[in-house]
Amino acid sequence: MNPDAAPELAELQALLYRLIVAPNGVADALANDGDATNLESIIIGDSRMSAAARAEIYSGAYFYRLLDALKEDFPATLAVMGGDEFHNLITGYLIAYPPTEPSLLYAGRYLADYFDQSPMLTRWPYIADLARLERALIESFHAADFMTLDRAAVEAIAPHDWPSLKLRFHPATHFLDAQWRVDEIVRAVAQDSEPPQALALPVRIIVWRKDAQVFYRTVEAVEAVALALIAQGSEFEAICETIGAGVIDENAIPQLINRLLVRWLDDGIFLNQSAA
Amino acid sequence: MTGDEFPALGWGIGLRRPHYAEILFQRPAMDWFEITTENFMAEGGRPLEVLEGVRANYPIVMHGVSLSIGSADPLNRGYLCDLAALTRRYEPAWVSDHLCWTGVGGKNLHDLLPLPYTEETVRHCAGRIRQVQEVLGRRILIENISSYMRYRASRMEEAEFVAAVAEEADCGILLDINNVYVNSFNHNFNSKGYLDALPAKRIVQFHLAGHRDCGTYLLDTHDQPISNEVWDLYDYAVQRFGRCPTLIEWDDRIPSFSELAAVAVKARERAIGISEYQSVEHTSGTHTERRHDDRLAGPAAK
Secondary structure, three states: OOOOOOHHHHHHHHHHHHHHHOOOOHHHHHHOOOOOOOHHHOEOOOOOOOHHHHHHHHHHHHHHHHHHHHHHHOHHHHHHHOHHHHHHHHHHHHHHOOOOOOOHHHOOOOHHHHHHOOOHHHHOOOHHHHHHHHHHHHHHHOOOOOOEOOHHHHHOOOHHHOOOOOOOEOOOOEEEEEEEOHHHHHHHHHOOOOOOOOOEEEEEEEEEEEOOEEEEEEOOHHHHHHHHHHHHOOOHHHHHHHHHHOOOOOOHHHHHHHHHHHHHHHHOOEEOOOOO | OOOOOOOOOOEEEEOOHHHHHHHHHHOOOOOOEEEEHHHHOOOOOHHHHHHHHHHOOOOEEEEOOOOOOOOOOOOOHHHHHHHHHHHHHHOOOOEEEEOOEEEEOOEEEEEEEOOOOOHHHHHHHHHHHHHHHHHHOOOOEEEOOOOOOOEOOOOOOHHHHHHHHHHHHOOEEEEEHHHHHHHHHHOOOOHHHHHHOOOHHHEEEEEEOOOEEOOOOEEOOOOOOOOHHHHHHHHHHHHHHOOOOEEEOOOOOOOOHHHHHHHHHHHHHHHHHHHHHHHHHHHOOOOOOOOOOOOOOOOOOO
């Protein structure tokens, strides 16, 4: 609390906060209140509406504003669970992770973490992966604007600098390791189709932003190895050696590396470090 | 409040997602846009790209919902830094937020809650507004909120409270006409009396919006056409405060751009009609205060 604020104001706001966020509403919170708060002595009620009914308006607004925002942020999760279960989920989520940030943008930041501890995983074992992917799409969408490394920038790198080159990911590039093909669910829902049955298949998913649009796809095994090395800060030469060690035909190595690099550059997953 | 500090922007609408493409690619006629500040407090991406494009062609003002100027918590310094950075980058004509609290104990309710109308709260809010103005290097506007509860601890009327805070903080007032009407129903007071109690020199901007009748109370929803009663109160506000820049607020079930633009035109025509009528009255000897009659400038691009 702010030491400069009148204690009455702090107490009033703390009380109202507690009543407004109470999961079963103001009347229930008052009925179960050990302090037996007399709300009529704080809020002016009248013949039209009691003090509790007036506070209840804020309680409903709090929950439904956040519910609506989270429905918009997690459309595939909502489609899988259905409206009633999603409603119940958000009731619990807001108790566990009440909003602390000024923007609603952050309200769903911990939904996947909440699923990790939730019994709902028994019914939908892929739901945490799904929420994590949907959150990554939002994080990517709003990530900081920096120039991406493109083909022209790469062509300007001197040959003797290539072995020690360290690539860095753009802030809009995200990775997640999922145990299920949740990308297929997100894609289906985005196309207004019914969410398909989730396939149990461990995958690494890359999320990136290009021209202000967010994309995602699963990465192939050799690509996953290379991307993991880049994330660790490995030099380009070491990455090539690691990839090459897994390829039988030595002549195919340059082609493979070139194919991966061109795709990454065209997608814009790297930061242009000289412009950042 | 001087015209240089708060320019005569005319009649605008809120910048909302369904209209982005039309505004960016067709550049329709509109005096100015009001943005919801927090929607653009991301680090980057599409929203800021859109804002950049809009700002290149129209004046904007920044309207926040999370300053929580009346909270018992300390001011959120991180939020203030972000607000200052956004202000520097997009150079809005002005910055506004609400005279309310939105959270406490580090938690956010994402709603605008009323304050007790007391001398202590006036000092508390005014001191914090001064701090914000210091950080931003400019005066801000505070908006009267819609509310559904009043406190027994209050020692003055809402209009008196808004006026006292604005005077002590030396800031402007964003007068939301719909909120006055909604509150006059919810708390049984005379809406014109409310306007009469406000200091004309502090009024910089008007908001017009729709509400829903929930039987025992009116709910400020911004998803309905502006009611006849609110239009009438707007007429009265123009008579009393002049043609302040006016914003049509619509946040849910948003109509097409052209429909909203037509509402802005309607507000313009009513305001001009009122002013012309007043001019006739003035020449025939009836004096009415007309402070903002010069506020008809066209759009000024950045």
